[in-house]
Amino acid sequence: xxxxxxxxxxxxxxxxxxxxxxxxxxxxxxxxxxxxxxxxxxxxxxxxxxxxxxxxxxxxxxxxxxxxxxxxxxxxxxxxxxxxxxxxxxxxxxxxxxxxxxxxxxxxxxxxxxxxxxxxxxxxxxxxxxxxxxxxxxxxxxxxxxxxxxxxxxxxxxxxxxxxxxxxxxxxxxxxxxxxxxxxxxxxxxxxxxxxxxxxxxxxxxxxxxxxxxxxxxxxxxxxxxxxxxxxxxxxxxxxxxxxxxxxxxxxxxxxxxxxxxxxxxxxxxxxxxxxxxxxxxxxxxxxxxxxxxxxxxxxxxxxxxxxxxxxxxxxxxxxxxxxxxxxxxxxxxxxxxxxxxxxxxxxxxxxxxxxxxxxxxxxxxxxxxxxxxxxxxxxxxxxxxxxxxxxxxxxxxxxxxxxxxxxxxxxxxxxxxxxxxx
Numbered sequence: 001x002x003x004x005x006x007x008x009x010x011x012x013x014x015x016x017x018x019x020x021x022x023x024x025x026x027x028x029x030x031x032x033x034x035x036x037x038x039x040x041x042x043x044x045x046x047x048x049x050x051x052x053x054x055x056x057x058x059x060x061x062x063x064x065x066x067x068x069x070x071x072x073x074x075x076x077x078x079x080x081x082x083x084x085x086x087x088x089x090x091x092x093x094x095x096x097x098x099x100x101x102x103x104x105x106x107x108x109x110x111x112x113x114x115x116x117x118x119x120x121x122x123x124x125x126x127x128x129x130x131x132x133x134x135x136x137x138x139x140x141x142x143x144x145x146x147x148x149x150x151x152x153x154x155x156x157x158x159x160x161x162x163x164x165x166x167x168x169x170x171x172x173x174x175x176x177x178x179x180x181x182x183x184x185x186x187x188x189x190x191x192x193x194x195x196x197x198x199x200x201x202x203x204x205x206x207x208x209x210x211x212x213x214x215x216x217x218x219x220x221x222x223x224x225x226x227x228x229x230x231x232x233x234x235x236x237x238x239x240x241x242x243x244x245x246x247x248x249x250x251x252x253x254x255x256x257x258x259x260x261x262x263x264x265x266x267x268x269x270x271x272x273x274x275x276x277x278x279x280x281x282x283x284x285x286x287x288x289x290x291x292x293x294x295x296x297x298x299x300x301x302x303x304x305x306x307x308x309x310x311x312x313x314x315x316x317x318x319x320x321x322x323x324x325x326x327x328x329x330x331x332x333x334x335x336x337x338x339x340x341x342x343x344x345x346x347x348x349x350x351x352x353x354x355x356x357x358x359x360x361x362x363x364x365x366x367x368x369x370x371x372x373x374x375x376x377x378x379x380x381x382x383x384x385x386x387x388x389x390x391x392x393x394x395x396x397x398x399x400x401x402x403x404x405x406x407x408x409x410x411x412x413x414x415x416x417x418x419x420x421x422x423x
Contacts, residue, residue, distance in 0.1 A: 003407075010404045018291050021298035035301050036088060037104075038308030038382065039247045041256040044104040045112050046245050051097045052238040054119075063236045065097045072236060074099060079232035080115050090306060098242070107246050115225070117241060118193055120234040122147070122166075124179060125189035138189050141179050144234055146172025152230035154223045155212065162223040163214035166230065173209020180206045192226065259312045266316055267293065270323050278330045279419075284405040285326040285398075292322050292397040296390050303389075310383035314369070318390025321365060325398035328354040351403050358399060366391045 027034055039046050051065045051073055063069065074091050081103060082089040090102040103112055122144030130137045144166075151167040168176050180188065180202050187199040190213055197213055213226070271289065274282030296315060300307060333350030337343070369391060372384030408414075 007404055007407045010400075011408055014291065014401055014404060018294055021291075021294040024298040025294070025301050035297060036304070036306045037256065038306045038311070039102050039104060040309045041259065041307065042104055042253075043107060043247050044102060045106045045109045046243075046247070047101045047103075047109070047112060047116060048094075048242040048244070049099050049101065049116060050240045050242055051099065052240055054236075054238040065237055069236050070097065070099070073239075076120070076232050076235055077101060077116060080120075080228055081112070083228050083231065107248075109244050109246050113241055113244055115229075117239055118229060118235075119238065120144075120229040120232065121193055122230060122234065123189075123191040124176075125191055126179065126183050127186060127189075138191070140191075142172070142175050144230055146175060147230060148172075150231045152227045154220065154227050157212070157214060161214065162218060162220040163212045164218075164223050164226050164230065165212050166210065168209035170209075173207070176209055176211070177205055177207045180204070192229075255309060259309060263312065263316055267319060270319065274323065274326070278327075280409070281326075281330045281333065281402070281406060284409075285323065285330070285402050287405060288326070288397045288401040289319065289322060291401060292393055293319065295393050295397070296386075299389050299393065300386070305385060306382070307386075308382040310380065311386040314383040314386035315390055318387055318394055321362070321391060322394035322398050325354075325358045325362070325394060326402055328357055329398070329402070347406060351399065355399060358395065362391050362395045 025034055026032075051070060053062050053064050055062050070093055074093065077091050077099065078089060081091075081101070088104050090100075090104075092100045092102075094100050101112075101116060106112055123140045124142040125138035126141050127136050128139045129135075146168045148167045148169045151169075153165050155163055155165045157163050167173075183202045184205070186202055188202050189199045190197045192213075197218075218226075267289065271286035274286050274289075276282070278285070293315075296318065300311075305311075329350050332354045333346050336346035336349045341349070366388055369384045369387035373381050373388060374384075376384055
C-alpha cells in the first residue's frame, strides 16, 4: 500500500476519533456537556475531615487508623450520603488519615456534617450491678455490627407511629436470643451513638433476630436518617471535621462561564497567531489543536474524572505545550527551506529533527504533573491529572496528527508552494 493511501487511512481514523470525542462529551438531546463538574464550577458542599482512633464499645480495645479503616470509612460515607446511588458524591482520600467529601448541589452544610460526624454505633445494653459503686449501670452486650446488610427499614407500629425495624444476621440473631433470654422481665437499653433511644422490657425470648426501635417521639424523617445510618454501618473510628464550606449555585455558574470564555479566547488567539505567522502549517496545527482539545475532554469523561478550576488551568497550560511542539517543528521546517532544500525534504526533516526536543519536553512535563497528582492536595491533583492527560495527547496530536494533515495536502498536490509554509 502506498504512502498516500496510508495517509488517507490515518486521516479517516482522526475524523472518527474526533466524531467519537464530540459524541462523548456533548449530549445533543439535552444540549449540554456530559463532563462532571467540580464544586467550584457548580454548587455543593465541601467537607474535609480527619479520622481519629477510638475504643471499641464491646472489647474496649483502641481501633487505630490504618489503610483498611480508611477504606471502610470511605465506603460508609458513600452509603450514608448516597444511599440510593443517585447523587454524584465524591469521596477522596488525602494522606494517611484524612478524607475529602464533596456533595454536588447540596447547600445544607449542617445536615451533611451531621451525617458525617455521627459514629453510627447501635448498642444493646443490659443492666448490671457495679460492685465497686454498688449501683446499677448499663453494659454493652451487642452492637449493630451484626445487623444484616440493609437490614434496617422504616415501618409503622399499631398506633401509626414511625419506627425502625431491624434484623440481625445468623450470628447476631443467636446472640440477640441469648441476650433477651438472659434479660427476661428486665429492661434492655437501646443506645445510638451513646444516647439512649429506649429501654423496652423484655417479655419473651426473641429468637427470630428481628426487632424494632422506637423512641416514642421519633418523626418519620428521624427514622429515615436512623435507617440510613444503620444500613451504612458504624464508623470504626471517630471523625473530626477540619473544614466545611458551600459553593453558591450562582457563583459556580459564573466561574464556569468565565472559565469557558477564557479557554475559548485563549484557543482562538493562539490559532490566529499560528495562521498569521506559520501560514498553512499554522492553520493545520490549529485544526489539530481543536481535535486535541476534544480528545482531552473526552478522555476525562470516559475516565470519570471531575473537571475543576485547577483542572481547567492544567488543560489551558497543556494547550500551550501542544502548540509549542508545533512551533518547534515549523521553525525547523522553515530553517530547512532557508537552506534551499526541497519542500519534501524540509517537511520530513522538520518533523524528524524536532522530535527529540519535543519528546524531552513532554516527558519532563509529564513527570512534573505526575508528582503533583501523587503528592498534591485535592485541588492540585485536578491540575496535575489534567496536565498529564493533556501532555500525552499533546505529543500524539502535535507530531502525528499535524504530520498527517501536512502530508495529505502535499502528497495530493494541493499545497506544494514553499510560500505556503512560511518561506
